[in-house]
Every structure is written in structure tokens, then in C-alpha cells.
Amino acid sequence: MAMNGKGQASITDALYFLLIVSALSVFLFVYSMNYGSTVADQIERQFGQEYASSSFRTIFYNSTPRIPGESLEETLEVDYLLAAIKEDYADDKKINRTREVLANNIVGIMEPLHDSFDYAFYVYLEEAGAQKFAFLLVSLHNRVLPEGRRVGDYTTDAIVYLCEPAELTSLDRLEAMLSKLGTVSRSESRMRLPIIKESGQSTDLVTSYVNLAMWVSTQIPEEFNDLNCDPCWIKSQGADEWEKQNGPACPQLGP
Amino acid sequence: MKSKGFIGPIGDDLPSLIPLVFALIIFFYSFTFAWNIYDERNSIFSDSVDVFNVAHAMRGSSYISGFEDFQENCSKARSIKRVNFRVGLLELSSNPLAEGGEHFAGFGRDVSDDFFDPPDSEKFECSNSSDDIPPLYSLRFFPVALQRDYGEGNDRHFFVKPMLLVVITWQ
Numbered sequence: 001m002a003m004n005g006k007g008q009a010s011i012t013d014a015l016y017f018l019l020i021v022s023a024l025s026v027f028l029f030v031y032s033m034n035y036g037s038t039v040a041d042q043i044e045r046q047f048g049q050e051y052a053s054s055s056f057r058t059i060f061y062n063s064t065p066r067i068p069g070e071s072l073e074e075t076l077e078v079d080y081l082l083a084a085i086k087e088d089y090a091d092d093k094k095i096n097r098t099r100e101v102l103a104n105n106i107v108g109i110m111e112p113l114h115d116s117f118d119y120a121f122y123v124y125l126e127e128a129g130a131q132k133f134a135f136l137l138v139s140l141h142n143r144v145l146p147e148g149r150r151v152g153d154y155t156t157d158a159i160v161y162l163c164e165p166a167e168l169t170s171l172d173r174l175e176a177m178l179s180k181l182g183t184v185s186r187s188e189s190r191m192r193l194p195i196i197k198e199s200g201q202s203t204d205l206v207t208s209y210v211n212l213a214m215w216v217s218t219q220i221p222e223e224f225n226d227l228n229c230d231p232c233w234i235k236s237q238g239a240d241e242w243e244k245q246n247g248p249a250c251p252q253l254g255p
Numbered sequence: 256m257k258s259k260g261f262i263g264p265i266g267d268d269l270p271s272l273i274p275l276v277f278a279l280i281i282f283f284y285s286f287t288f289a290w291n292i293y294d295e296r297n298s299i300f301s302d303s304v305d306v307f308n309v310a311h312a313m314r315g316s317s318y319i320s321g322f323e324d325f326q327e328n329c330s331k332a333r334s335i336k337r338v339n340f341r342v343g344l345l346e347l348s349s350n351p352l353a354e355g356g357e358h359f360a361g362f363g364r365d366v367s368d369d370f371f372d373p374p375d376s377e378k379f380e381c382s383n384s385s386d387d388i389p390p391l392y393s394l395r396f397f398p399v400a401l402q403r404d405y406g407e408g409n410d411r412h413f414f415v416k417p418m419l420l421v422v423i424t425w426q
Binding site: 010013014017018021022024025028029031033035039040043047050051057058061062063064072076100103109111160240 | 395
């Protein structure tokens, strides 16, 4: 009886061995599938961070013609965009004359990533203990499924919004919106904005904060509706050109 | 003693070889598969780090003051020996929203053919290899500001325009 049991013991041992090795193989397989996912995420994040940082500096280093409408090659007077914005802000504490130039520069620099990324560029300053936006541009993709069509028939329009948030808590709303968008790459800097005093003889300097935030295009949270944004340029799917819109926050259409 | 089912001391262990062999095959296959994945991903990460190093050397402060500055950055980038690379500039638009405005042309089949080549200067291209770019390469891009001198005599001025620094690396 003891001798008859030996063969069964060997097979049982072998089956146990097979079970253990199978478990180890599953562990190896799962580990190898997940290996490097954190590093891959970090690399993508680093790329986003560096792109945002480079875009930020490029936007402000750019030149703009002193006479609107002239090209940089033809005009004789150019200025840094940063200087033009400061000059625009100084007289009436608003960025209005250079809004369109600034929007063009931002969209132009972000164009290589435009198909896949949304972004927001904003300038805010603290005034009387509250944050006030001097400039807020948001570029989004609006996905629409026409009624009666299938899921694969989405059309995607690209929309550039200019916003004039009125509420004191608008910065909180914007930050809350950005926190819900997944991985957001950001770059921030300070900018001193001059304000011409009432006497007209000298200027005060106020500190503003300039931010560029970009994220992979996704459904926009409802906090966006509180920012008082108007669609100023729309590019329909398949179109090459942007269509300018006429909203309260938009630069005025030409004559 | 009855010998039912008893082949011999060795014969009785022969059937147990089947699951043993299965187990060994499964183990070595899994190990090789995991090792290949590990090796491949390490290679990808190493390539990505090289791209960032080359881009960092070429980008500097994201302001390129002219062709000489570009060449100086190129010399720094050439000190990176681990990888082959080709770097160049593509033009970005300053007025994409304007009616009839210019737009970024995108990446062509051979990106290096479209690198910025102004008539008054040499092509803004930097490479540490004379080989053609192979089918398998890594590509990253970053905006930079390029200073351009324009005009002559009393009309001479400079302006800064947005460009895209394209970094292509391969092993």
C-alpha cells in the first residue's frame, strides 16, 4: 500500500509546483504590464510642463508692430508684446487695445498642440483684497452629437473664449474648474503693471500674476459657466479659418 | 503484496514530469516576456531623457538671439553623445485668428525638409549625424522666440517672432 502511494505523491507534488509557478508567472505578467507607467506619466507631465513654460516665455518675448495691421517685416516700429500690454493697461486699467494681438499670439503659439489640448491664459491682480482678472482667454473643444446620429458622428468645434468675470470669487471658480480636469500643466509668473496716476505725472506699479494652464481636451466642468465667457472665435470641424464672433467681451469686428 | 498500479520506483514518477515540464515552460516564457518588456521600456525612458537633454541644451532660455546663438546651443547639444539627433526651427503664426491669417503648417513626412531656412542666413538646423532619419524616431517640440534682424541702413531693426523648436532623436 505504501509503495502504491508513491506515484500519486509525485504527481501531487508536481501539480503543486505547477500551481506555484503559475501564480509566479501571473505576478510577473502583471508586474511587467504595469512597469514604468509612473515614469511614463512623469515624462508626459514633464513635456507638458516644459511646453507650458516655453510657451509662456515666447508669448511675452514676441514683437508686435506699433501700428496695428502692419507686418513685422514691413513696419519700422516694433515693441515687445509685454511692453505693449503694460502700456495698454496703464491708462485705463484694462487690457483692451492689445486683447486681439495677445489672443493671436497665444493661439499661434499653442497651434501645434491645439488639436488635442485645451488651455487657459489669464492675468489677475489683487485689488482691495480681492482678485480681479485683467485678461482671461480659454480655448476649448466643443463636441456635439447631432440629434439622431450615431456616437461616431461627433463634430468638434474649436472655440476661443474671452471672459470678463465680474465676481470676486471668479479666481476660485477657475481654480476649481482646473482641479477637475485631470493633469494640468501650468506656468506662472509675476508681471508689474503700471497705472498712470490721476495727475498724469507719474505711475504706480501693481503686481499681477500671469498663468498659462493646459490640459488634454476633455468635458469642461460646470464652473466654466460662472466665468462670464463669450465665444469670440470659432473654427468648425474641417474648416481652415477661424470665424470671428461679436460678443460683449470680444474685440469689435471691423467696419 | 499486490502490485496494482505499481510500475517501478522510476516509472511511478514519470507522469509527474508532465506538469513539471509545463511549469518550467510557463515560468521561462513569463520571465523572458517580462524581461523584454522591462528592457524595451527602459530603452524608451532613456530615449525620452535624451530628447529632453538635447531640447534643454538647444532651448536655453527660450530666446534665440540669432543664428550665432543657435549655433552656440548646437555646440552644447553635440556634447551629448548617447543619441543621434537633428534639431531645427519651424515657423509659427502670430495672427492665426485674423481673416486670411497664417497658420502653423504642421509636420511633413520629413520634418527636416521644412526647417526654417531664411534667405539672409543659413538654415537653422543642428545635427550630430549625417545619416538620414530612420523610420523609428522620437520627436518633441517646444515654442521659442527667435530674434531676426531686418532691413538695412536706417531701416534696420530687429523683431522677435515665435518659432517651434523641433527635436528629433534616434538610436
